[in-house]
Amino acid sequence: MALKNRLAKLIIDPAFRKPALLKFIFALDDLTGIDLVRALAPVKIMPASAELFQRCFAHFVAGEEISLYCSMELAKIAPDEAARKYLLIQADEERAHLEHFRVKLAQFGLGDDKLSRFVSPNFNKFRTTIEHAIERGDFLGALIGNNLVVEGLAICLLEYGCMDMRANSDEIAKFMDFVLEDERHHVRFGERRLLRMVEREEIDAAHAEDIFGEMWGHASKAIAEIPDVLDAMGLKPGELTEKARGYYQGRLSNAGLSFAF
Numbered sequence: 389m390a391l392k393n394r395l396a397k398l399i400i401d402p403a404f405r406k407p408a409l410l411k412f413i414f415a416l417d418d419l420t421g422i423d424l425v426r427a428l429a430p431v432k433i434m435p436a437s438a439e440l441f442q443r444c445f446a447h448f449v450a451g452e453e454i455s456l457y458c459s460m461e462l463a464k465i466a467p468d469e470a471a472r473k474y475l476l477i478q479a480d481e482e483r484a485h486l487e488h489f490r491v492k493l494a495q496f497g498l499g500d501d502k503l504s505r506f507v508s509p510n511f512n513k514f515r516t517t518i519e520h521a522i523e524r525g526d527f528l529g530a531l532i533g534n535n536l537v538v539e540g541l542a543i544c545l546l547e548y549g550c551m552d553m554r555a556n557s558d559e560i561a562k563f564m565d566f567v568l569e570d571e572r573h574h575v576r577f578g579e580r581r582l583l584r585m586v587e588r589e590e591i592d593a594a595h596a597e598d599i600f601g602e603m604w605g606h607a608s609k610a611i612a613e614i615p616d617v618l619d620a621m622g623l624k625p626g627e628l629t630e631k632a633r634g635y636y637q638g639r640l641s642n643a644g645l646s647f648a649f
Contacts (some may be wrong), residue, residue: 401559407495414441414497440620442498446506447617448567449489451542454515455574456482458534461522465530474577481570488566510610514538517602528582528591529599535578536639537603539571544632546571549621575639582643597647600640604649607632 402409459482463475493503514533521529546564585591611618611625611632618625633649640647 405559407492411495411497440617442503443506443614443617444620445489445493445498446503447508447511447545447614448542449486449493449500449503450507450511451538452482452486452489454518454538455534455542456486457515458518458522458530458538459574461519462527462530462534465522465525465527467527471581478570478574478577481574485567485570488563492563508610508613510606510613513606513610514603517599517606521599526595526599528585528596531578531581532596532599533603535574535581536636536643537600537607539574539578540635540639541607541632543568543571543575544628544635545621548631549618549623549628579639579642582645586644593645596645600636600647601649604636 456479459475459479463472463479466472466475490500493499514537518530518533518538521533546568582591582596608629611628615625618628636649
């Protein structure tokens with residue numbers, strides 16, 4: 389293991405296990421305006437200020453809130469009992485993720501009131517688009533919006549955008565893996581349900597392309613709005629956009645769909 393990884397673990401792992409230290413550092417950062425987190429993390433193991441840390445996790449929390457709402461509402465308009473049961477299980481998993489995030493962040497002194505002001509405007513549009521689909525009883529549109537785009541973007545951020553954090557902290561890696569395992573299942577459910585609809589000729593391909601295009605537009609704009617957050621994760625907006633594009637193309641292909649975007 390590289391020396392910088394060993395040094396980072398001495399700081400970050402204890403802070404995640406006993407977060408009073410990080411809470412104290414964040415409080416001093418707010419009080420003094422000095423980037424104490426930057427001073428303690430010269431090898432970029434986490435965002436370089438308390439605000440950047442908050443902005444990173446604000447998007448994770450917002451994503452979980454969107455997916456919890458959507459999976460619960462999707463269950464109400466599911467076309468069959470098997471889908472309804474799975475979506476209720478998914479809702480329970482999203483609720484557990486959200487609780488886990490909130491408990492951890494509260495230990496750092498970061499409540500919802502602080503986090504809510506840090507979310508990208510276009511990120512919030514994910515929920516609006518999916519809400520409109522649910523209001524129309526549009527299971528296809530809401531499924532694409534939530535189980536492919538929202539959950540897929542979370543996977544891209546956690547897998548591609550947190551490599552430095554993972555390399556330098558066992559505690560952060562465990563925290564992220566807790567969420568990632570379930571998110572992959574949620575995306576696979578979306579793929580398989582879409583493939584089933586394609587095979588049974590129950591899908592309006594033009595509508596599927598329209599709703600995906602709208603959600604992709606929100607995703608690409610949201611990525612462009614947070615270059616500093618992505619930099620703290622070791623990513624550039626253009627790089628994440630291309631990684632996400634490739635990821636979505638793979639998911640759509642698995643579902644028997646192919647869109648130009």
